[in-house]
Amino acid sequence: MTSGFDRSVSSDTCKKLISLGFARSNRVRLYGQEVQLVSDPFPHDNGFAVEVVGKTERVSRTMKLPLPVVHVAGNQSMKRTA
Secondary structure, eight states: OOTTSOHHHHHHHHHHHHHTTOOTTOEEEETTEEEEEOSOOEEETTEEEEEEEETTOSSOEEEEOOHHHHHHHHHHHHHHHO
């Protein structure tokens, strides 16, 4: 459900997450697992998520981004607009 999101804030946060390295085609470590991002960040269940594929996986899955990362991106977006 994304109805609780302000679309402009969500868009700014997604752009900041991308600039932090959470962009399609990048490899990152999330929750102790190295994964390939197959999507850019998107609003998901009162947070943000990306589609990922693990080293030994063939099918993508949705993985929520850690809240501290989202908070950093959200705070940076807020500072830019203030």
